[in-house]
Amino acid sequence: MKHGISPDTFPPRSHEAKRVSVVGAAASVFCREGYAGANIDLIAAEAGVSRQTVYNHHGDKEKLFVAVVRDLTERCNAGIFATIATFPDQPGNLEADLIAFAVRMNRNCICNRDGRFLRKLIQAEGERYPELFADWREQGPGRTWSALAARFARLAFAGHLSIGDPDVAARQFQALVNAELQITFMLGGTPTEEEVLRSATNGVRTFLSAFARKRQPAGKQPVLAHA
């Protein structure tokens, strides 16, 4: 059964496939039940492997937890940076472009599986494993905020916005755009596409009301006059 085209992708497939399957199931169970409440047997069952395989691959409950956090952190950061790369540097319609960007950010980074899981793990276990989340804090918020701030600074430099401190503006943008999703996030739920769009729309409009450039060529004001 080694003739070129085999239905299973690769020789070392099952092994690696099981590893990621275990990490995925572990993320789900750790988030649902908390670290203390998580049960290795349940993780193994949910991953479709035996308990012994879990121990063979990751050795320990705590090591498995660390692997889960590292995995989530890595994928979440990648997603956030990929989305920041789609920031509208030369906006046609500033309001519409920023709303679309905010929706992308929410859908691909904040509300997706990895984002919700990582957020919950940080909230639940962040105090108990401070050193574990240190590199999340450095490479996550530490880098993404300034990356986003740089994009807003460029937008201001190009004359589309009037911003005092780009770091503050970036954080306030995020806060405004998620303002109406806080309670849903708190309870671990996933907001509907419509809720995301409405929160983003309201947030971007307020953001632009506050940061629209003060002096602009006559007759070329950005379109904000909906509400």
Add this chain to the structure above:
Amino acid sequence: MKHGISPDTFPPRSHEAKRVSVVGAAASVFCREGYAGANIDLIAAEAGVSRQTVYNHHGDKEKLFVAVVRDLTERCNAGIFATIATFPDQPGNLEADLIAFAVRMNRNCICNRDGRFLRKLIQAEGERYPELFADWREQGPGRTWSALAARFARLAFAGHLSIGDPDVAARQFQALVNAELQITFMLGGTPTEEEVLRSATNGVRTFLSAFARKRQPAGKQPVLAHA
């Protein structure tokens, strides 16, 4: 020892005092360790009572957890409404008054012991006990948001602000004022007085930039020109 003035407050003191002591210790341990990780022996030790006393008073781990949540919800809501009562209806200096209000809200409701504990319990166990947090959601966010929105509506009606939807404005006010505290909140920390003040100041300034009334008597613009 029942003569009017006794050093210990009341006849039925020890009994009730122990009850609240247990609930307080339980809140602390449930938050630190999660429901599954919380240990009755540890709660008893932290409350300074024996394990049997915990069972005598609350009967069950789950009943104790419910008592903790009810207690926290009640006190938090009381604090929030008491603070909303101090909303500046007739502001002398709108910016300064709103900043002071935001700082009060943070210090007395969001960052204090009860606020942090309740938030963490909701985030950690909200999915697993949906019915338990139902009345929190109704009487907590459900009422406090509209109470705050009503205050902003009055402020707009009196001509101090130009607001489209008061509910949206109230949520965005909260989001802006806490924008720079999100990461600290996530990790369960307590921001410093200075961080609270800075976040509130930046948030209120942006809020007023967005919602300052559009037409105002000449020469009476609110003071926003710091940054």
Add this chain to the structure above:
DNA sequence: ACAAATTTAGACACACTTGTCCAATTCGTC
């Protein structure tokens, strides 16, 4: 098809936790 590595199911020891029971002690009240 064969040999090596991996996976599996089950049993197992060990530790921990919950909730109960009970005798001894302490506390509040008269």
Add this chain to the structure above:
DNA sequence: GACGAATTGGACAAGTGTGTCTAAATTTGT
């Protein structure tokens, strides 16, 4: 000082979870 209620510390059974071990079954590479 004495009575009754509450509290304490400890022992206890039952259940659960972690991590290890083993022999059998399966999969993988050659």
